[in-house]
Amino acid sequence: MEKLPKVGILAVQGDFEAHAATLARLGVEHVFVRTPRDLEGVDAMILPGGESTTQWKFLVEEGLDRSLREFAARGGAIFGTCAGAILLAREVHHPDQASLGLADITVIRNAYGRQLASEVRSGLTSLSPEPIEMVFIRAPIIDRMGPNVEVLATSQGQPVLVRQGRTLIATFHPELTSDTTVHEYFLRIASGKLDSADKVLARD
Numbered sequence: 001m002e003k004l005p006k007v008g009i010l011a012v013q014g015d016f017e018a019h020a021a022t023l024a025r026l027g028v029e030h031v032f033v034r035t036p037r038d039l040e041g042v043d044a045m046i047l048p049g050g051e052s053t054t055q056w057k058f059l060v061e062e063g064l065d066r067s068l069r070e071f072a073a074r075g076g077a078i079f080g081t082c083a084g085a086i087l088l089a090r091e092v093h094h095p096d097q098a099s100l101g102l103a104d105i106t107v108i109r110n111a112y113g114r115q116l117a118s119e120v121r122s123g124l125t126s127l128s129p130e131p132i133e134m135v136f137i138r139a140p141i142i143d144r145m146g147p148n149v150e151v152l153a154t155s156q157g158q159p160v161l162v163r164q165g166r167t168l169i170a171t172f173h174p175e176l177t178s179d180t181t182v183h184e185y186f187l188r189i190a191s192g193k194l195d196s197a198d199k200v201l202a203r204d
């Protein structure tokens with residue numbers, strides 16, 4: 001039988017329980033990660049939505065910033081939603097904040113009116129033919145993307161789901177709907193079924 005990836009969920013603050021519930025629906029094991037030691041044996045990490053400033057402080061205090069960078073360097077897959085997307089970005093502005101720098105994107109947290117509104121939208125992705133529900137809550141904006149970043153979905157002209165190799169980023173919250181499409185896609189990345197050569201074409 002195929003081995004499912006063991007997934008860690010950063011469980012410091014934010015909606016980590018919602019990610020756990022989504023994984024449970026898919027029959028996938030998870031552990032909550034609060035210390036570098038919790039990362040042992042984990043194949044894939046989820047960084048949930050919430051408050052990125054609080055989450056970042058905790059990561060630094062616990063030494064998890066370093067451990068997560070090492071995890072990515074040894075090929076671990078990482079999925080960040082909303083605040084998690086902010087933590088993964090190379091640069092964070094408005095207000096400026098340090099971050100893990102694991103994805104070649106710049107995000108704007110609160111661009112004085114440019115921030116995406118908190119609302120539920122329906123949107124197409126290149127992951128499936130059906131539109132998915134996208135829950136935006138004080139979502140960051142992806143302002144710049146490097147050449148290795150693939151856009152998997154846009155909404156109102158903004159990239160909202162992007163991927164760089166084994167790193168997946170959603171500015172919305174797929175964990176807050178019953179649709180498991182985005183988590184299933186992440187598990188395929190984590191299982192090595194979608195390598196970076198397997199480029200998924202973005203829709204217009």
Ligand code: GLN
Nearest residue numbers: 049050051052082083137
């Ligand atoms: N804007 C929030 C932050 O800066 C993220 C919001 C969210 O995760 N829903 O952390």
